Amino acid sequence: MVNELPLTEEKKLLVIYRVESGCLGPEGAQLVDAFCDFAQKKFDSVDSDIIRWTIVPRNSKTLPEIEYNVVGKKISHIQAIRYLAFFGQNLNGFEGNLSERIARYIEAFLSR
Numbered sequence: 797m798v799n800e801l802p803l804t805e806e807k808k809l810l811v812i813y814r815v816e817s818g819c820l821g822p823e824g825a826q827l828v829d830a831f832c833d834f835a836q837k838k839f840d841s842v843d844s845d846i847i848r849w850t851i852v853p854r855n856s857k858t859l860p861e862i863e864y865n866v867v868g869k870k871i872s873h874i875q876a877i878r879y880l881a882f883f884g885q886n887l888n889g890f891e892g893n894l895s896e897r898i899a900r901y902i903e904a905f906l907s908r
Contacts, residue, residue, distance in 0.1 A: 802845040809847050809879050810865040813839075813894065814854030819902055827905075828853040835901045842897070846883050862891065 802808075815832055817824035832851045839849040854861065864876040871879070877887045 805848065806867050808845075808866075809876070810850065811847055811894075812850045812852065812863040812865070813898070814852055814859055814861050814863075815898070816854050816861075819898075820906065831902065831905050834905050835898065838901055839897070862894070 815828055815835070817828040820827045820831055832853055835851045836849065839851055842849065864871045864873075864879075866875075866879060873887070880887050880890055
């Protein structure tokens with residue numbers, strides 16, 4: 797991979813984040829789709845040189861909360877660590893920031 801930014805879309809890390817409806821309170825099941833649309837718009841510009849985001853409801857507990865893909869293929873946690881390290885980022889910090897952003901976006905969405 798060439799370290800020339802921004803990357804082409806297929807070389808970007810696709811981060812699929814699945815939102816639990818319960819995070820949105822007792823009305824969460826009715827709000828989760830609208831929240832995901834709201835959050836998607838917010839995330840579209842975050843680290844957009846190297847990351848593509850997909851924010852969706854977590855309709856199945858069998859699916860992970862966070863999934864990583866590159867070039868159309870699911871990658872392991874270790875591969876995601878290496879990918880982000882290549883761009884000077886730490887996966888634990890990345891996931892921590894992601895959780896904080898989601899929490900802030902939930903607050904903003906619910907206070908609209």
